[in-house]
Amino acid sequence: MLGHPRIGPRRELKRALEGYWASRSTEAELREVARSLRAGTWRELAAAGLDSVPGNTFSYYDQVLDTAATFGAVPRRFAELGLGPLDTYFAMARGVESTPPLEMTKWFDTNYHYLVPEIGPGTTFSLADRTAVEDYREAAADGVGTRPVVVGPLTFLLLSKSAEDAPKSFRPLDKLDELVQRYAELLTELHDAGAGWVQLDEPAFAADRTPEELELLRGAYRTLSQLDRRPDILVATYFGDPGDALPTLASTDVEGIAVDLVSNASTVDSLARVDGLRSKTLVSGLVDGRNVWRTDLDAALGTAAALLEVAGEVAVSTSCSLLHVPYDVDAEANLDPHVRPWLAFAKQKAAEVVTLGRALREGRDSVADELAAARNAVQDRRSSERLRDNRVRGRLDALSADSYRRSPYDARRAAQRRTLDLPPLPTTTIGSFPQTPDVRKARAALRNGSIDQAAYDQRMLEEISRVIALQEALGLDVLVHGEPERNDMVQYFAEHLDGFVSTENGWVQSYGSRCVRPPILFGDVSRPEPITTRWAERAQRLTEKPVKGMLTGPITILAWSFVRDDQPLGETAAQVALAIRDEVRDLEAAGIRVIQVDEPALRELLPLRAEQHEDYLDWAVGSFRLATSGVADRTQVHTHLCYSEFGEVIDAIVALDADVTSIEAARSRMEVLDDLNAVGFGRGVGPGVYDIHSPRVPSTEEIEGLLAAALRSVPAERLWVNPDCGLKTRGYAEVEPALRSMVEAAARMRADLA
């Protein structure tokens, strides 16, 4: 198996990290928690019976940052802080006062975020950190031989960005030869420590790559495989079909290649056409590392048997690291008993890999019971009545082109002007206000029964009144209720929709110490009753200003859930869209005049290969339009996008046809506005005027500067003023002054316009 979760079965790492950052504990205490989590992992995997246990799967924050630290790629601004190694590492991850952290972005098409290394001509690589070697030794001392896992050199540089002071012509890949020399040193040290195998991860080759990049891949692995003293090398590709990278790698002397046989059904067939696999170990990723369904072991064995014809040796594995799934189904006390037998989390997946391995080596009879149990579970899911809801399917069949269309924008704008009466440069926020410890405690109290639902609801209503009063006092124009009742913007909706189950302990790392519990979408989706209307209505009653209703869109709900794998994603998206459409209409009926449907994951789900973009964008845009087109012209539909570079989806953003789009922009100095202009976007737009991912409070002048820049691209009557994203991860001590600056900056700009 290619990798393992590392936050701890009970989020031990989250608590240890946050305790250390808040100075509640020492470095030694943090290191002790880390040590025991590492030991727990390799002992568990060895006990499960894996022949090859992945090593170095632990990380204090992120594996890409670990790789930067390993090879000494520490930008000067962090090195100059004069901190110890661990604090330098955390400074790169989180920043310190005046030193901004590395940029954070999505790891391929997942909801995991990595830190983007900064590489310039002056970056000097060295084997600066030997954690991978120490981890190997530590496991060996515990009696477990591991296969250390490290991000590969191509993927590392392809994910890096050029340092700010690098010349325009510089690319991180220019440094490949130098970096490969340092990888060579690491491999030799691992060999000398006793490692028999090393795994180098190259998922970047599941995306489109140039012929030049493929040649660089060939060159790098030729060099590494010609070393005298090195472990056997396994190159892991995952998250999609490796395409031309497969024959390229097969032409080198690496001993093993891992391929993801789950994410793309045709990869199996293409393997037969690759020369050179007969001398290699093919690590076949047959157990889905990104989803939670139990594997159809019979089918997997059939595939593995076919591969025996193609490769020298066939090993069985997960399709990718198990970082993306929770630890253990058995840690769930209250899972729906119908759904539970269909599921496999990391622990169950390790057992599946072991079963498949034994079946291949010792014959199916040696694991007859396990195979029968899997067969029953898979059969039970396939034939379950709980998967189908004919009402939902009937409604979808009855949709027409009109179900995806609103009136022309001009007519909507006129109607909205009449009902909303907003000033130029209206100010608003993206939805959430700080999730205070108090609010979370109330939710924990409801869960453990120490308060009842009525007391909880009362507590949330108090929070909502506070948030409304604060926004009135600050002088914002379009208010929000603040989302205190939501544990998470996706999980909350899943908990109120049919067709989903939620977990209590199914945590998955999103970035650093931050985790999510992706809900499990197992069957047809529908909305048994209104979800948000009562909160929105109560909030609207407290103010004359419009309160913006706040929903999560279908694409994002899918992206941040474990989805069913028995029908195309586009069909599932349409079902979720229909449920959200019901909610949008109910909000309108309850007197809500502005409704925001968030789609921060629009870009994230974009397929890694360009040939699949059109099909994706088609159903993705369709699902958003289905969700939002059921309202009258006078109702203003907003959407919100964040967490990405929008270049590749810019046409899709226009096609969403929202009246107003708020979009992350502060860090890129409003560049996204020019991209939008280039494709003729003529709607309301709120480019974020400050970055909410940092505790820094922006000054009024700074925001005025950004608004002035925005006004060079967008006329005043279309420009909105808002932060980059929701405020849930911040504290009031930062939020109040930041919003004050923002409202004041808008007021000054308005005065200038008048």
Ligand SMILES: Nc1nc2c(c(=O)[nH]1)N[C@@H](CNc1ccc(C(=O)N[C@@H](CCC(=O)N[C@@H](CCC(=O)N[C@@H](CCC(=O)O)C(=O)O)C(=O)O)C(=O)O)cc1)CN2
């Ligand atoms: N699903 C999802 N993906 C996303 C985002 C997002 O908002 N949601 N935003 C982007 C960035 N990713 C993020 C991911 C997680 C968090 C985050 O803050 N997560 C929280 C957990 C949020 C949550 O589920 N909270 C629950 C449970 C909180 C909890 O841990 N409760 C304690 C007890 C309560 C206490 O004393 O605090 C416990 O169970 O032990 C709640 O509020 O009810 C965390 O790790 O701390 C933020 C951003 C992209 N991807």
Ligand SMILES: [Zn+2]
């Ligand atoms: Zn956002």
